[in-house]
Amino acid sequence: MPKAPTSADVAREAGVSQSTVSYVMSGKRPISEKTRRRVAEAIDRLTYEPHAGARALAGHRTSTIAVVMPLRQASSAERLMIFVEEFTYAARRRDHDVLLVTADEGAAGLRRVAGRSLCDAIVVMEVGSHDARVETARGLAVPVVFVGIPDDGEGLDCLDFDFEGAGEVIVSELAGLGHRTVDVIGWGEDVHAQGFNYIPRFTAGAERAARRSDVRLRWHRASTGEDVRRAVDNARAASGVPALAVVTAIPETLHALSERRLRPGRDVDVVALTTGFVSEADGLTNVSTRPRDVSRRVMERVFGLIDGDLATRGGADLVPASLTRGGSTRSRPADRPAGPADNHREKEAS
Amino acid sequence: MPKAPTSADVAREAGVSQSTVSYVMSGKRPISEKTRRRVAEAIDRLTYEPHAGARALAGHRTSTIAVVMPLRQASSAERLMIFVEEFTYAARRRDHDVLLVTADEGAAGLRRVAGRSLCDAIVVMEVGSHDARVETARGLAVPVVFVGIPDDGEGLDCLDFDFEGAGEVIVSELAGLGHRTVDVIGWGEDVHAQGFNYIPRFTAGAERAARRSDVRLRWHRASTGEDVRRAVDNARAASGVPALAVVTAIPETLHALSERRLRPGRDVDVVALTTGFVSEADGLTNVSTRPRDVSRRVMERVFGLIDGDLATRGGADLVPASLTRGGSTRSRPADRPAGPADNHREKEAS
DNA sequence: TTGTATGCGTTATCAA
């Protein structure tokens, strides 16, 4: 195993000084085309790669973004993987890497990765309404971007999907179909227990729309398939065509409906809050939480802060909710004619 | 923003030399109890954290494990997240962090993270049967552990679930129930196209068991819900109770069966290859691919290599397949009496 | 346009 070449080796090979090699790599000062070529060739010949640690030490930047994962049961695996993937790709486009941190390290994890100079910025996923990490973030030497909107996040960099708008648009849609009662298949007790801020936000939006449209919401916290079946039976007990807002356990819900011979879009109206782009959402009238858009905007913010763009700094951004009509809801009886042209239109949250 | 304290600051605060601080932290030489305490207190007072880059530079180790992700559609998100989580937790237990690398960097990604001294070891997930990264790994200065069994992986460190055994045990189980034909709902064309080695391994095991038991296998490559429905209809066309081996798209399959009023364990025998611990697998007769066990063994191997345990080095390990009986298959007609006691027994692969 | 020299914050060797 031959020792890895250093920039000094490259310098010798190219017949220039070590600092010239460094400047060729960083482009931070003008270099003549001739020496640039000589150095580039030497780098190729030796397959030189700069030592990341030495770079971090001398340059005061690590080219690494730390990403704090959510706790296990907090979110759908699909949504999570999309976030992680998008973060990593976005980082690579800027020549950065992603370092994973588990949620169970809590606020200490933020202090650790910042204190040890392991990263240039931190992304915290699934922040809670009252989250110790929010206060910790204020004192760190590296910028922190939160995915989620904590209650006490004044002046911090927060970004999330607009769950409030989603609640609103989903309930409005069902109200527009003439329903006076909507059964919500909502997050389970276990998820509620985590205190994620998106739950109260979704709830607030849904309740606001319900008040405005004079609709009654019945909330069901569903963790298991049994919970889902109970909720579906409950919805069916009302007279007329039941209305379901499904924010979790979509496959289980569809399965329960199928067991009961209830065809979405005919015997029951279903609007789903979808978290990924998986087949479960095929053809459903749904609001997507747009994980890719959220991820991209998060990373734009991250690099904005790293680059020192003060314009990017502070405040909460929301990725707007929009509804896509599919086959799981009936066409409007009153204000428009039924027909296939009615499907797959989009409707923005107010 | 005050500058971060260094070990020299700690030394001054504690009234000792800088090297003593270093030795207190590493425990690499005996320290008197008195100075250990003084130093520890100083570290606390200053909330000192060692600079990771400086450590890597001077110590020739990074305390980081690079994990190369699979391509997007390669695996179920649940399985992936379990791997990533387990890797990260295992790393933390040994005071290491995890750096993510995307599959699209290919072999160059391995060279990059190794060459830049970004990690002490690399884990490559979802290796293909013929994978350029295998050859690259042989020339690297850091150990590489592969999840998967490449064809040309002689002498490399490989580890995976025993997909061959899984194919065998699944088909044997259905054969034991008296079936002469088994329909396999298998990975879609898109997954096949990636050339993952686990597909031929599963196939080989299934075919071997089929030959032994004189069973005919009908393979269906299912990417979409439509593919699944077609496969199910195909299985139903045969006389008698259909037998299904479901290795992908479990929810879609259950849904298709439910649509057709086929109750698993009564009108159809279903054995599933499950990739996560999600509700989809509830009560099914299944073989789990045991992602947690695989992850743990991978990380044991990683740290074995880092620690220089030569006993750990080289060769392929398989995590054995075992079948758990559930309600989706009928009890044995011949060699045992039917009954609830028959459920949830385990059966190892031969 | 290029070279020289210093410092970044550790680890580890050599002395004491």
Add this chain to the structure above:
DNA sequence: TTGATAACGCATACAA
């Protein structure tokens, strides 16, 4: 049991 001190490999201020 502890203290000086020399690397480690790069970035950058200062000179030329």
